[in-house]
Amino acid sequence: MGVVVGMPWPGAEVAAEAEQAGVGAFCTGEFVDHDAYARLAEMAGSTGTAQIGTAIAYAFARTPYAHAAAVRTLAARAPGRVFLGLGSGAYRINRDWFGVPADRPVARTADLIGAVRAWLQAENGERVRHQGEFYSIDADVQAPVLGRVDVPILLGGFNAGMAAATGRVADGIIGHGLFTRPWWEDVVRPAVGKGLAGVDREEPHLEHGWVITAVDDAAPERAIADARRMIAFYLTVRTYDPYVAHHGWEGPVETLRAAFRAGDTDAMAAAVTDEMLTAIAVSGNTSEARQMLAAKAGALPADVAYLAPPSFLVGRRRRAAYARASLALVDAVPEPPA
Numbered sequence: 001m002g003v004v005v006g007m008p009w010p011g012a013e014v015a016a017e018a019e020q021a022g023v024g025a026f027c028t029g030e031f032v033d034h035d036a037y038a039r040l041a042e043m044a045g046s047t048g049t050a051q052i053g054t055a056i057a058y059a060f061a062r063t064p065y066a067h068a069a070a071v072r073t074l075a076a077r078a079p080g081r082v083f084l085g086l087g088s089g090a091y092r093i094n095r096d097w098f099g100v101p102a103d104r105p106v107a108r109t110a111d112l113i114g115a116v117r118a119w120l121q122a123e124n125g126e127r128v129r130h131q132g133e134f135y136s137i138d139a140d141v142q143a144p145v146l147g148r149v150d151v152p153i154l155l156g157g158f159n160a161g162m163a164a165a166t167g168r169v170a171d172g173i174i175g176h177g178l179f180t181r182p183w184w185e186d187v188v189r190p191a192v193g194k195g196l197a198g199v200d201r202e203e204p205h206l207e208h209g210w211v212i213t214a215v216d217d218a219a220p221e222r223a224i225a226d227a228r229r230m231i232a233f234y235l236t237v238r239t240y241d242p243y244v245a246h247h248g249w250e251g252p253v254e255t256l257r258a259a260f261r262a263g264d265t266d267a268m269a270a271a272v273t274d275e276m277l278t279a280i281a282v283s284g285n286t287s288e289a290r291q292m293l294a295a296k297a298g299a300l301p302a303d304v305a306y307l308a309p310p311s312f313l314v315g316r317r318r319r320a321a322y323a324r325a326s327l328a329l330v331d332a333v334p335e336p337p338a
Helices: 012-021 036-046 064-077 091-098 105-120 160-169 181-196 220-234 238-247 250-261 265-271 274-280 286-294 316-332
Strands: 004-008 025-028 051-054 082-087 128-131 136-139 153-156 172-175 206-215 282-284 304-308
Touching (some): 004 316, 012 036, 025 036, 105 128, 105 136, 105 160, 153 160, 160 172, 172 181, 220 274, 220 316
Parallel strands (some): 153 172, 206 282, 206 304
Antiparallel strands (some): 128 136
């Protein structure tokens, strides 16, 4: 089976066109203006066959109970189609926005997944039990509302530590839009493999991932600039410094971070080199984008690749236009390497 083409949720109207065009998965992230589970409910009611899930929901913003209750509700509405993708989120967001502890994120996330599973796998009449370092549950639910729910739990993993955790405790990994062939092959997949060592799994470990995609036949240069700006915005975060060093991109990244501090988004985009753009994104006109995508064998996740419009300083109408334009790329996604 080849790579399933997906996209971040583009709204019901575009999603209907996308399913007809062969898009087989939709995901939603979340931010201050959109809740992951509320949007997932919209996805459940507006799609027929596609996989749907969070990629990602903020792991520590909710209790394990809240994650599991939402998943139970939505899995009943879209049986066999829902997956749960969790991500630790930035330390400052957890501290300053959510007011929750987020130290030791790898261990904390692993424990949370165990607690969520306890709620999802509980049968009627059983106590829900989980005893971990960060989460302790001993719930006697005296109502016939439980029963095992088998929903894949994926974990957003960027650096090697979290990627290894996905192998140990999750059903799959969700790759970031910055991922390149070297990062998948040199860092992420080896780390996942180490995490999987000694783990008894019946099902294969899944790979989902985002691919920055901006296609516009009428204004290809603007699409390319939007892709560059999205890459630059991501790379302002120092969490990704090991990634930057792995590619030897310290010079351009120093320049784009200085531009970001000065509020010069055009200079941010200009600092993204052609090498960086080609390694990370798919952009330009349809013909160029199809060629770029076809050349990405090994740079794409093995199971689901989300063709993701840029969001930094890109309005909703243009994101919707990029989503529609990306439908012309569905048949250009290469098969994963053997």
